[in-house]
Each structure stands twice: as structure tokens, then as C-alpha cells.
Amino acid sequence: xxxxxxxxxxxxxxxxxxxxxxxxxxxxxxxxxxxxxxxxxxxxxxxxxxxxxxxxxxxxxxxxxxxxxxxxxxxxxxxxxxxxxxxxxxxxxxxxxxxxxxxxxxxxxxxxxxxxxxxxxxxxxxxxxxxxxxxxxxxxxxxxxxxxxxxxxxxxxxxxxxxxxxxxxxxxxxxxxxxxxxxxxxxxxxxxxxxxxxxxxxxx
Amino acid sequence: xxxxxxxxxxxxxxxxxxxxxxxxxxxxxxxxxxxxxxxxxxxxxxxxxxxxxxxxxxxxxxxxxxxxxxxxxxxxxxxxxxxxxxxxxxxxxxxxxxxxxxxxxxxxxxxxxxxxxxxxxxxxxxxxxxxxxxxxxxxxxxxxxxxxxxxxxxxxxxxxxxxxxxxxxxxxxxxxxxxxxxxxxxxxxxxxxxxxxxxxxxxx
Amino acid sequence: xxxxxxxxxxxxxxxxxxxxxxxxxxxxxxxxxxxxxxxxxxxxxxxxxxxxxxxxxxxxxxxxxxxxxxxxxxxxxxxxxxxxxxxxxxxxxxxxxxxxxxxxxxxxxxxxxxxxxxxxxxxxxxxxxxxxxxxxxxxxxxxxxxxxxxxxxxxxxxxxxxxxxxxxxxxxxxxxxxxxxxxxxxxxxxxxxxxxxxxxxxxx
Numbered sequence: 001x002x003x004x005x006x007x008x009x010x011x012x013x014x015x016x017x018x019x020x021x022x023x024x025x026x027x028x029x030x031x032x033x034x035x036x037x038x039x040x041x042x043x044x045x046x047x048x049x050x051x052x053x054x055x056x057x058x059x060x061x062x063x064x065x066x067x068x069x070x071x072x073x074x075x076x077x078x079x080x081x082x083x084x085x086x087x088x089x090x091x092x093x094x095x096x097x098x099x100x101x102x103x104x105x106x107x108x109x110x111x112x113x114x115x116x117x118x119x120x121x122x123x124x125x126x127x128x129x130x131x132x133x134x135x136x137x138x139x140x141x142x143x144x145x146x147x148x149x150x151x152x153x154x155x156x157x158x159x160x161x162x163x164x165x166x167x168x169x170x171x172x173x174x175x176x177x178x179x180x181x182x183x184x185x186x187x188x189x190x191x192x193x194x195x196x197x198x199x200x201x202x203x204x
Numbered sequence: 205x206x207x208x209x210x211x212x213x214x215x216x217x218x219x220x221x222x223x224x225x226x227x228x229x230x231x232x233x234x235x236x237x238x239x240x241x242x243x244x245x246x247x248x249x250x251x252x253x254x255x256x257x258x259x260x261x262x263x264x265x266x267x268x269x270x271x272x273x274x275x276x277x278x279x280x281x282x283x284x285x286x287x288x289x290x291x292x293x294x295x296x297x298x299x300x301x302x303x304x305x306x307x308x309x310x311x312x313x314x315x316x317x318x319x320x321x322x323x324x325x326x327x328x329x330x331x332x333x334x335x336x337x338x339x340x341x342x343x344x345x346x347x348x349x350x351x352x353x354x355x356x357x358x359x360x361x362x363x364x365x366x367x368x369x370x371x372x373x374x375x376x377x378x379x380x381x382x383x384x385x386x387x388x389x390x391x392x393x394x395x396x397x398x399x400x401x402x403x404x405x406x407x408x
Numbered sequence: 409x410x411x412x413x414x415x416x417x418x419x420x421x422x423x424x425x426x427x428x429x430x431x432x433x434x435x436x437x438x439x440x441x442x443x444x445x446x447x448x449x450x451x452x453x454x455x456x457x458x459x460x461x462x463x464x465x466x467x468x469x470x471x472x473x474x475x476x477x478x479x480x481x482x483x484x485x486x487x488x489x490x491x492x493x494x495x496x497x498x499x500x501x502x503x504x505x506x507x508x509x510x511x512x513x514x515x516x517x518x519x520x521x522x523x524x525x526x527x528x529x530x531x532x533x534x535x536x537x538x539x540x541x542x543x544x545x546x547x548x549x550x551x552x553x554x555x556x557x558x559x560x561x562x563x564x565x566x567x568x569x570x571x572x573x574x575x576x577x578x579x580x581x582x583x584x585x586x587x588x589x590x591x592x593x594x595x596x597x598x599x600x601x602x603x604x605x606x607x608x609x610x611x612x
Contacts, residue, residue, distance in 0.1 A: 147235060257467050
């Protein structure tokens with residue numbers, strides 16, 4: 001996978017996460033500073049929790065100036081062009097789905113680089129992809145959305161399993177990662193398109 | 205204290221914490237993935253926060269495959285045998301109480317290993333024993349239960365104080381730890397049996 | 409700035425943060441242990457999150473026995489002299505404002521010591537000054553106050569910007585830090601005095 005393509009997805013994903021965070025914050029009527037913080041937490045939360053758990057500090061985003069500008073841009077875009085962005089719902093959703101795929105794969109790769117097992121690496125991928133949203137919801141005093149709504153974390157987990165399956169049958173890692181990212185993207189798109197969701201569990 | 209006995213308590217405690225987390229998540233009607241995450245957070249949260257504070261990374265559970273299986277087992281048991289487990293309330297409560305004692309002692313030991321003072325070591329013990337439940341409640345958007353209900357963290361703190369008292373009067377550490385664990389277990393059991401609680405504080 | 413003066417502000421700031429945390433916990437009718445935990449989280453939360461992000465572990469407060477006593481003192485004072493302290497509202501507010509200034513500056517300094525850029529250092533300053541309050545509100549199941557109410561984090565950010573401006577025009581660092589702390593203090597005092605706040609953002 002060419003680096004420049006990854007960079008583009010990374011920026012688009014970060015931007016979408018920041019916009020999603022800013023919208024959620026504005027729905028709770030926060031002030032501009034709160035909106036910015038929530039945009040940040042949404043965009044960097046997953047990678048931060050992953051880095052803390054594996055002990056890779058300073059956490060990645062502190063050294064990623066370009067990423068910080070992208071987050072600022074996302075928050076400002078949501079603040080100033082909110083109504084316009086809302087109309088681009090579909091594009092934001094698609095880049096969020098691409099971001100979920102890419103961030104999951106980045107987390108898995110970090111897990112492997114640190115010598116963790118398959119299972120832990122998939123967990124780290126899911127944490128990277130999904131826990132920014134969890135942090136956003138905790139800060140906004142909501143029950144985390146991904147624990148409740150349609151297929152989200154499950155797409156990330158399924159993609160991770162697929163990646164290790166492909167590597168097991170000796171597909172080259174760059175191919176396997178690309179397929180994993182695309183698979184997560186597609187599962188998300190199909191899940192929302194056809195309203196897939198996991199059954200809720202009740203205490204009988 | 206023989207290692208195999210500690211391992212048994214550790215597994216029982218982890219299992220009970222995971223079941224308690226899964227039940228709390230099912231009460232909020234989360235999907236299966238959410239239930240699993242909350243079971244995890246409850247079981248490993250305390251140790252994770254302790255490891256982050258003292259800088260022992262990667263955090264312990266990432267390398268503890270057996271523990272991860274126990275958590276999965278606890279979450280699955282809660283999901284599939286919820287009604288049956290509910291009838292085993294008492295056994296779950298007893299292993300939770302044993303877990304609280306053991307995890308507190310593990311945290312204290314880690315504090316001592318890192319050269320911390322008595323006070324800080326007791327804090328680390330209490331964090332290890334109690335903060336999984338705090339994390340669970342924060343993720344589920346509840347005010348943490350242990351800040352409100354009957355004696356829980358106080359049992360953990362009292363046990364820690366007792367441990368250092370026993371060591372001070374030159375009891376051998378393995379004996380002192382065993383007594384500390386049993387003491388915390390008993391305080392919990394008696395507190396629930398006789399409905400002990402701390403007074404609530406109001407701003408006058 | 410003489411060290412002893414910094415120590416005094418540090419203690420006053422820590423004390424005020426602990427009292428503010430304890431009051432917030434008592435409003436939610438927590439038990440004494442919960443009040444103590446929230447006082448702690450409020451007082452050390454910001455520095456802890458900063459230390460975790462930059463990887464300086466064990467986190468600072470674990471080694472700061474004097475600070476721990478100050479927090480205990482603050483929590484106990486709130487519990488036993490709550491009604492009296494309430495009448496000292498103004499003094500508490502003033503030391504909170506001094507604390508915000510000082511903690512912001514301490515965070516900025518840590519950022520510079522670790523070789524971070526201006527922007528990241530200001531962020532670390534703001535995290536140090538403000539995120540104890542965020543952690544308190546998350547634990548108490550409130551939407552973080554600083555995201556909603558009058559100028560608070562913005563005062564911290566503005567002070568950070570002023571510091572780097574002063575250093576840029578070659579003012580000696582000790583002078584620049586003192587002015588930064590005083591500036592944050594004054595902005596807070598004036599903001600509350602004249603009820604300044606940032607506009608809230610709505611999704612149009």
C-alpha cells in the first residue's frame with residue numbers, strides 16, 4: 001500500500017473523527033473550547049489508550065503536528081460550516097468508515113511490532129479504531145454509542161480476524177492489510193445501509 | 205501461601221469481576237460486544253490503572269492469556285447462563301469478596317516492590333481492588349457504586365492497614381498477606397450480612 | 409520567582425482543588441471514601457494525565473507525600489467545616505485561580521523540559537490546570553463544567569500564549585512565568601466578576 005495513500009486515509013479518518021466529536025459536543029451545547037477538546041479526544045483517544053496500555057510514550061499524537069492541524073481543521077469546520085457539513089453526511093460517514101479500517105490496522109500492526117499475540121493485537125486494533133468514540137461519549141456523559149448501536153466494533157474485530165487468516169494462508173502483509181481495511185470499510189457501509197445490528201442482551 | 209491457591213483465588217476473583225461487569229452491562233441493554241468490553245474493564249481496570257500510575261508497561265493483562273480466557277468465560281457465562289448465575293448470587297459474591305482481598309494484596313505488593321511508602325502502597329492496593337468497578341460505572345454512565353454503597357473500598361483500606369501493622373510486629377509477610385486477604389473477605393461478608401455502610405456526607 | 413512562594417501557591421492551589429472536589433462529591437451525597445477519592449482525583453488528575461501522556465512515570469503525586477497530606481487536609485476540611493468553608497468561598501476561589509495559573513505554568517515547563525513544541529506545551533499546561541476538574545466531573549457523572557461555564561480553560565490557554573510571547577521578546581523565563589501565572593489569575597477573577605463566558609455553539 002503506497003505511503004501517500006495511507007496518509008490520505010489517515011488524514012480523512014482523523015478529520016471525520018474530529019468532526020463527529022465536534023458535532024456530538026455541539027449537540028450537548030458545549031462552548032468552543034469544549035467542542036475542540038471533544039474533537040481531540042475523539043480523534044486521538046483510541047491511539048492514546050493503545051499507547052498507554054503498551055507503554056509507548058510520549059503518546060503518538062504529541063509528536064504529530066500535522067495530525068493536530070487536521071483535528072483543529074475538523075473542529076473549526078464543524079463549528080463554522082456545521083449546516084453545510086451535515087449535508088455532506090455521506091462523505092463524512094465514508095471517511096469515518098475508512099478511518100475505522102485504517103486505525104484498526106495501525107493498532108494491529110503496533111501490537112505485532114511489540115510482539116503481542118494475535119488476540120491481543122486484534123484487541124489493540126479495535127481499541128485504536130473504536131475507543132476515541134468511547135472517550136468522547138464518556139466525556140459527554142453518554143453511554144458509549146458503540147456498545148449499543150449497529151455493527152461498529154464488530155466490524156473492526158472481524159477485519160482483524162480476516163487479516164490474520166490471510167497472513168496464515170501466506171498472503172503478503174501489505175495485501176492482507178489493504179484487504180482488512182477495505183473489508184472493515186465495506187462491513188460498516190453495508191451494516192448502515194441494511195441496518196445490521198447485534199442483538200441486545202437482557203438479564204432473563 | 206501456596207502459589208496454586210493464589211492462582212485459584214485470582215481466577216475466581218477475575219471471573220466474578222467479569223460476571224459482575226457483564227451483568228451491569230446487560231442491565232443497561234448493551235449489545236454483546238459492549239457486554240464483553242465492560243466485563244474486561246471491570247476485571248482488568250484496577251490493575252491497569254495501577255500499572256499506568258507506577259509506569260509498569262505493557263500493563264499486566266496484555267501478557268496474561270489465561271486471565272483473558274477467564275474474562276471471556278465470565279462474560280459468556282453471564283450472557284448464556286444469566287438466570288442460572290443469578291441464582292448463584294451467593295457464590296459470586298463470595299468470590300468477588302475473595303478477589304477484592306487478593307487484588308488489594310497484589311497491589312500492595314507491587315507498591316512495595318517499587319519502593320513506595322506504606323500509604324502509597326495501600327492506595328495502590330485499593331486502586332487494584334476497587335477501580336475496575338469504578339471504570340465499569342463510568343463507562344456505563346453511573347455514579348461509581350463504591351463511592352455510595354456499603355463498605356467496599358473501606359474494607360480494602362482496612363485490610364491494607366492491618367497488613368502493615370502485622371508486618372510491623374514482625375509477622376512473616378506470607379502470613380500477614382494471608383490474614384490481610386481473609387480480613388478483607390470477612391469485612392465484606394459481614395458488611396453485606398449486617399448491612400454496614402458509611403454515613404453519607406451532606407453540605408450543611 | 410522564589411521557590412518558597414511557588415510552594416505556597418502549590419499548596420494553596422492543591423488545597424482549593426481538593427476542597428472543590430470534596431464539595432462536588434458531597435453534593436452527589438457520596439460516602440466519606442468517595443469524597444476523599446474525588447478530592448484526590450480533582451487535585452492530582454490534571455498532572456496525572458499529563459504525566460501519562462508524556463510518559464513520566466511513576467506519576468508525580470505518588471512521590472509527593474506533602475501534597476497527599478494537603479489533599480487529605482482539604483477533603484477533611486470540606487467534610488468537617490463544610491458550612492464554614494462555604495463562607496470562605498471567595499478565598500477558595502482566589503486560591504483556585506492561583507492554582508490554575510501555577511499548574512498551567514508547571515505543565516508548560518514540563519512540556520519544554522521534554523522538548524515539545526510551543527503548541528504541545530500549552531496543551532500540556534492546560535491539561536495540567538484543567539483536567540483534574542474534568543476527571544472529577546466524569547467520575548461524578550456530570551458533563552465537565554469547564555466545557556460549559558465561564559472562561560476557565562481559555563484563561564489557561566491565553567496565559568500560555570502570553571508566556572511564549574514574552575519569551576519570544578526575550579523576557580527572562582522566571583519573569584515571564586510569573587506574569588503568565590498572574591495573568592491567568594486575573595483573567596479568572598475578572599471573568600467571574602463580570603460573568604464573561606464563551607458563546608455556546610449549536611448545530612444550525
